[in-house]
Amino acid sequence: MKKRSKELTLFIIFVCIFIILSILSPDRFLSIDNFQSMASQLPEFGIIAIGMMVVILTGGIDLSITSIAALSGISGAYFMTKSLELGISEPVSILVGVISIFVVAVICGLINGGIVAYIGVAPMLVTLGTMAVFEGISLNVTKGGAISGFPDAYSWFGNGSLMGIPVPMLLFIVVAIIGAIILERTPWGVSVYMLGNNPLATMYSGINIKKVQLRVYIFSALMAGISALIMTSRYNSAKVDYGSSYLLQSVAAVVLGGTDIAGGYGKVIGTVIAVAIIQCISSGFNLLGINRYLTDITMGVILLLVLAINFFSQRRHSFKLVSR
């Protein structure tokens, strides 16, 4: 008998949770309002989780991902408001803001990736340090406060909708599809998985692992940038602590989604389902009026439970192999 895939197990769990929440609160959970609010909250977190996943696939981790999001968002906000002050027209200012978000994000990714790939420092250490560095710069720019006063049109990225679907959700879908294609259909994607499985063998098979690693960190930084675009637009301001709670949550989502924390295995669809589970629980519990701290507890329990189930089902599977 074929072993059930991790992603399918996860999807079944998602359906169960969805059904339970629908039964508990049919009029509110199953409403269009709720779906729309979930669809606008989920993307900023989901996109960060996808960025984190690609780094984890190589066996690394990016602890600076949320501070990259904060820093790039703040720089975007800074340059956008500055160019408005200089009397430059709104559309051009928005363009300046968006471009500077991504330029700063890529620079941050280059710093992380450069140190990890070309100097060879452990990713956890590098990103632990750069996390503080990026946060420090953000604090200096904002002096602890928030930057606001964006043009009205800018809020389209976070609050607008196309054909009834919120723009952030569209961005998330596009990112997930492109991410899946890049990872599973391109040579670079394949080398990411190979690198996570066995860096030495990958190097000897003629792949420039330094380049692969560098691009991984740029990719995750770009994801942080997209998330920053959504967050700054949704809150109509930029602040150091926007998104900071997503750091360990995104690691949890990636692992919940079936990605091996040691690298080498993981699928975008798994991460997407995990993000959806987390969003359903937090929105559903919120609607049911359950204390938000109980939501944290439930998330932790689910994370450990899924891993325990994986462990036991894997062991049963290997027992069967042995007895055969």
Added chain:
Amino acid sequence: MIRMKTIWKSKEMSMFLILIIISLIITLKNPVFLSVENILDMLKSNVVLGIMAMGMLVVIISGGIDVSVGAMIAAITVIVGNFLVHISNNILLSFLVGGFAGIIMGGINGLLVSMLEIPPIVVTLGTMSIINGIMLYYTNGNWINDIPNNFINFGTKTPLGIPIQIYFFFGAAILTWFILKYTLFGRGVYAIGGNLLSAQRIGYNVKRIKLLVYTLMGFLTGIAAVVHTSIMKQVDPNAFTGFELQVIGAVVLGGANVAGGMGSVWGTIVGVLLMAVINNGLILMHIPTFWQRFIIGLIIVLAVSFDVIQRKRSEKQFVRVDVE
């Protein structure tokens, strides 16, 4: 002579040199830095970091990591605070309660890591959100202010002119040093961190060692929680968000290898001192608080990069010797 050379080249030594250089720079800028009063003050305010860094050192040598320590210490300060206010103001009992609570929480981490073979970062992510959730649900984020007077008096004692909390730090350091150097468990920690499979084949009980590693971490966290309460004279459930990264940072600055198998108590002391000196020095040098995080991050990145570059260079020399 050879021994002298290896000491000079060790990671710990290079960190120690950095510590001396930074201290010199700070002293030149502000001589107050070297006053006994300032040094004792600085030590006292980093005792909690130091005690927990000792536990984290053992965890990291074993090849694991514990990101739940911030949540653990917060929860234990709440438990101890409530114990002191509502049950008994006995100081010895408060340490027993703190230590016991730590052993339970650490033991749960240890059981999950050793029995279910879930990667430590994932387990502790899960328990982090569970412990944090339970603690915040129970306290609602409220402070405990009415700590009994005898406990506050205990916290202000200075035997031999040294704040009592500093003795706990040295106690923890000596205990950890002894365990790592002279017990079978301690040697086992290095063995499983260096090469898990070999350690297993030699006959180390890997599961038991892992269980004990996390239990020890919990115990030291419990003691640190009581010490923290004696310094602050109140309990703030939110005082430790992000503290786990500081603890990990201090340990890796002190030369421990995040991949496991390497690290020493004296290196960790240097790491903690480095963190303390940087924090204190930046204040003494009147550097705006917004720059402090930036500089700490920069020093972490530079220190670990410098260390890797130096190691690579010495490895190259080895290779050349081999060829000749």
